[in-house]
Amino acid sequence: MATPEAPGGTDWRARLRARGYRLTPQREMVLRAVDELGHATPDEVLAKVREQSSAVNISTVYRTLEVLEELGLVRHAHLSDRAPTYHSISDHEHFHLVCRNCQKVVSVDPDVLRPLTERLEADGFVADVGHLTVFGHCTDCTPTKES
C-alpha cells in the first residue's frame, strides 16, 4: 500500500511550490500517514503522524488534508454514515463498497462502473468515481437485520 517514495514520485513537492505552498514537515508527514494507512479519518491520521512528532495539532491535519486534496494528492470518501476517510491517490483510482453487516470495505476498479457512468454522461452528468461509496451487504454475511 505504501510505496517508499510517496504518490506521484517526488513531483508533489514541485506541485506544492508551483501553487505557492510551502513544503513543511507536517505536510510530508500527513501525506505519508495517509499513504500508509490506506483509509483513515483525520483523527487516525493525527495518531499516525504523532508517532513521528507528538507536537502536531489536529487543526493542522485538517488544514493539510484540505491542501493535499486540492492538489489532487489525496481524496476522501464517506465510508460510514459518520466520518470522512482520506486515502492517497497513489493507489490507482477506485470506488468503495461498504458492508453494513461486517463493515468490510472493498475497493473496486472503476471499470465496473463504466456502464453507469456512460449512461449518466449521455444524460449530461459526469460522475466523480473516486468519491463514490456504495453501501449494502455481502451475500455471505449473516443477512439478518433487514427492515
Add this chain to the structure above:
Amino acid sequence: MATPEAPGGTDWRARLRARGYRLTPQREMVLRAVDELGHATPDEVLAKVREQSSAVNISTVYRTLEVLEELGLVRHAHLSDRAPTYHSISDHEHFHLVCRNCQKVVSVDPDVLRPLTERLEADGFVADVGHLTVFGHCTDCTPTKES
C-alpha cells in the same frame, strides 16, 4: 411529492404499534414534514414541524427520524459532504446525483443502476440503492474547477 395520506396509506400507524411504539403527534408531524419537504436535514424538518407546533424539540426530531427509518418509512442519504437529508419512501425508491458546480440534486430511477447492481451481486454484494449518492458535475455547468 406529498400525498395527502402519508406513506404506505395508513398502515404505518399499525406498523408503529406492532413494534411496540406509540403513536404521538410528534411522530405524525415529523413524518408529514419529511414527506412534504422532499429532502430535508433534521434542522429543516424541525423548522417545518414547528410551523404546526412550536414546542417540538430538535432531539425529538433526531429520535423520531431514527424510529421512522427503522420502520422503513423514511430513508436518509448524504447529499452534501456535510449533513444527512431524509426523504419519505412514498416517493418510489431512487438514488441521487449531486452536481458540485450548481448543487443541483437529481433523483434517478434505480433501473439506471441495474448493470452495476447485477455485476456487484454476481460478486456477492447487494447494493443499497436507496442510499446511494453520486457526486459529479453536469456537463452544462461551467466545468471550471477541475484539479
Add this chain to the structure above:
DNA sequence: ATTCTTGCAAATAATTTGCACCACC
C-alpha cells in the same frame, strides 16, 4: 525580510444523552 504555516484555545456545528415530567395505551 516577508509571508505562509502552525499551535493553541476558543468558537461553531451537529448530534447524543440523562433525567424529571407528561401522555399514550
Add this chain to the structure above:
DNA sequence: GGTGGTGCAAATTATTTGCAAGAAT
C-alpha cells in the same frame, strides 16, 4: 397506572477559526 416519549439542558464529537509566534523561501 405503568411505560414509553418528550422537552430541556448539558455533554459529546467533529470541525473551524482568530491570532500571535515560528519557519520556509
